[in-house]
Amino acid sequence: MGARHRADFPGLPEGWHYLDSAATAQKPQAVIDAIARAYGPDYATVHRGVYQRSADMTLAFEAARARVARFIGAASADEIVFVRGATEGINLVAYSWAATQLKPGDRILLSTLEHHSNIVPWQLVAERVGAAIDVVPLTADHRIDLDAMAAMITPQHKLVALAHVSNVLGSVLDGARAAQIAHSVGAKLLLDGCQAVPRLPVDVAALGCDFYVFSGHKLYGPTGIGVLWARGDILAQMPPWQGGGAMIDKVSFAGTTYAPPPARFEAGTPHIAGAAGLAAAIDYVETAGVAAIHAHEAALVRAARAALGAINSVRLFGPEDSAGIVSFAIEGVHPHDIGTILDEGGVAIRAGHHCAQPLMAALGVEATARASFGVYSTPADVAALVAGIERVTRIFG
Numbered sequence: 001m002g003a004r005h006r007a008d009f010p011g012l013p014e015g016w017h018y019l020d021s022a023a024t025a026q027k028p029q030a031v032i033d034a035i036a037r038a039y040g041p042d043y044a045t046v047h048r049g050v051y052q053r054s055a056d057m058t059l060a061f062e063a064a065r066a067r068v069a070r071f072i073g074a075a076s077a078d079e080i081v082f083v084r085g086a087t088e089g090i091n092l093v094a095y096s097w098a099a100t101q102l103k104p105g106d107r108i109l110l111s112t113l114e115h116h117s118n119i120v121p122w123q124l125v126a127e128r129v130g131a132a133i134d135v136v137p138l139t140a141d142h143r144i145d146l147d148a149m150a151a152m153i154t155p156q157h158k159l160v161a162l163a164h165v166s167n168v169l170g171s172v173l174d175g176a177r178a179a180q181i182a183h184s185v186g187a188k189l190l191l192d193g194c195q196a197v198p199r200l201p202v203d204v205a206a207l208g209c210d211f212y213v214f215s216g217h218k219l220y221g222p223t224g225i226g227v228l229w230a231r232g233d234i235l236a237q238m239p240p241w242q243g244g245g246a247m248i249d250k251v252s253f254a255g256t257t258y259a260p261p262p263a264r265f266e267a268g269t270p271h272i273a274g275a276a277g278l279a280a281a282i283d284y285v286e287t288a289g290v291a292a293i294h295a296h297e298a299a300l301v302r303a304a305r306a307a308l309g310a311i312n313s314v315r316l317f318g319p320e321d322s323a324g325i326v327s328f329a330i331e332g333v334h335p336h337d338i339g340t341i342l343d344e345g346g347v348a349i350r351a352g353h354h355c356a357q358p359l360m361a362a363l364g365v366e367a368t369a370r371a372s373f374g375v376y377s378t379p380a381d382v383a384a385l386v387a388g389i390e391r392v393t394r395i396f397g
Contacts, residue, residue, distance in 0.1 A: 001296040005288060006376040017347040017384040022167055022195060022325050022372030025220045027281075034280035035222060038273035046272055047246060047263075061272055064279035065262070071282045072193075072212065073203035074229050081228040081235070081262040082270055086194045087117040089213035089228035090161070092265060093190060094121035096241040097211075097234065102158055104130030109153060109160040109187070111136040111144045112362045113169060116355040118161050118192045136162075138362065141319040143171040150181045157187045164202075164212075165195035168354045168370065170301070170322025172200070179208035188234070194218050198374070199297055199324045201290045204229055216274065220375070221281030225274030228265075235261035242267040288375055297324035297373045300382055304371060307386040313393055317363060327354075327368040330389070333396045335369040341395065342388040349385070 006012055008028040018026060038060075044053040046061045066077040074080060083089045098108075108122050112135055126133050134157070136149045144162060153160070160182040164173050175191055182189040190211035196202055197214045204212050211234075215226040230238075240247055240258050244267035249257040258264050285293065304326045308314045317327040330338060339351035350370040353360045360366060371385055 001288070001292060001375065002378040006378065008284075009376050012376060015346055017381040019347060019349045019371040019373065019377070019381055019385060021198070021374035021377070022218070022370065023350050024217045024223070025198060025374050026376065027222075027277075028220055028284050030284050031221055031277050031280045035273050035277040038276035042276075043272075045269065057272065061270070061275050064275035067279040067282055068227055069229075071202075071286070072197070072227075072229060073205045075205065076232060078260075078262055079229055079232050079235060081230070081265045082275060083213075083226045083228050083265075084224055084271070085215040085217070085226035086192060086213040087215075087226075089211075089226055090117055090190070090192070091121045092228055092241050093211050093213075093230070094125045096238040096265070097188075097230075098122070098125045098159060099128060100239060102126075102129045102131045105156060106131045106158045107154065107156045108133045109136060109149070109157050109182075110134070111149075111162050112138050113142070113144065113166045113171070113356065113359045114161070114163055115167050115192065115194075116357070118163065118190075119358065122159075122161060131158075135358075141171075142166075142169045142317060142363075143319055144173055144178075146174060146177050146181065149178070150184075153181055153185050153187065155185045157182075157185055159188050159190065161190040161192070163192045163195070165193075165200065165323050166318070166325070166359075167195050168325070168327050168356050168359055168368065169318030170195070170325030170327075170372075171319050172196075172321075172323050175207040175209060179210075183208070195323065195325070198285065199290070199294050201294075210234060216278040216281065219278070219281050220284060222271075222274045222277035225271045225278050227278075232261070235265075238265075240264050240267070244268045246270070285375070293375050294323065296375070297377070300324075300373045300377055300379070301326055303379065304382045304385060307382065308389060311389060311393060314389065317368060324374070325370060325372045327370045329365055329368050330392060330396070333392060335367045337396075338369045338389070338392050341392050342385070345384065345388045345391065347381075347384050347388045 046058040188210040193214040217223040335351035
């Protein structure tokens with residue numbers, strides 16, 4: 001792990017310390033090669049051609065769907081909907097399921113630490129149907145407070161949408177307990193798995209959730225492709241949310257009938273090469289071992305938190321056992337200045353509100369600096385980060 005895998009990633013030159021994997025992960029050569037083959041010697045459209053290459057590409061595309069299903073423990077490949085990313089997956093649920101199932105007086109339950117993509121779609125739907133939104137607070141160590149959730153949930157709550165792993169704090173949700181709480185009042189549970197699938201074993205059946213979304217590009221795969229998983233019985237009842245080719249059964253001016261899931265939700269030509277790249281990324285991650293990646297990142301988090309915590313002016317956020325992510329602030333220094341100075345030393349971090357402005361308000365800051373790790377991260381990356389932060393404190397001291 002670490003240096004051994006780093007050689008697989010052509011985007012990581014010697015001496016550059018990439019600590020922004022939570023925003024987007026670098027791509028291994030195996031993924032790049034899979035995309036190149038899909039756009040090159042293997043390329044053809046899918047689901048349409050009767051010639052052999054199109055048939056072969058269709059088989060590969062559907063094999064990628066089945067690969068995703070196995071990766072997250074789905075009961076069937078038909079429960080996997082390819083989307084542009086987690087944001088589109090959440091919007092699909094919001095407009096196809098929530099907008100048709102919720103009514104005035106119903107409530108949606110979110111948490112303080114959600115990404116904007118798991119807030120704004122629900123606000124739009126709530127405004128449209130007359131529903132209301134409630135927000136679960138955080139514990140003292142910056143986890144979603146499931147005890148508070150259990151106390152505040154009511155039969156009026158029809159949907160709960162939570163991050164499986166926080167993109168800012170790295171805090172890991174007990175998804176199975178969240179599902180139990182949601183289901184105790186008949187609510188559905190959607191989990192945002194963007195930060196979970198690259199670093200934690202995910203089994204949607206064991207979690208007991210109803211919807212699960214993630215993006216390919218954070219999983220060492222391509223941009224522009226992601227996954228919505230939903231239980232088959234729920235998908236079967238959801239109407240289309242976009243119209244066009246591929247999602248139809250029969251079209252006439254008298255009326256149109258629609259294909260069963262997942263085709264019903266995949267209007268238009270899909271991201272064919274993206275599916276190939278995503279399947280290759282999953283192969284790479286599973287070969288490395290998701291549990292091993294988690295242990296590797298956890299060790300780096302412990303080292304980074306210990307070193308940064310020893311610097312008086314540094315304030316750390318999130319729990320001690322955060323998953324692959326360390327967010328922090330330096331007293332009197334804007335995170336953008338931190339990021340700029342670190343970049344001068346070849347250290348790339350994220351600085352800003354991380355698309356989580358309500359969380360920033362709860363933490364009492366405008367923004368944070370965030371270092372995030374991946375399968376290719378090494379102790380040398382942590383050392384470079386700490387040296388850079390020490391330089392920041394000297395400059396602003």
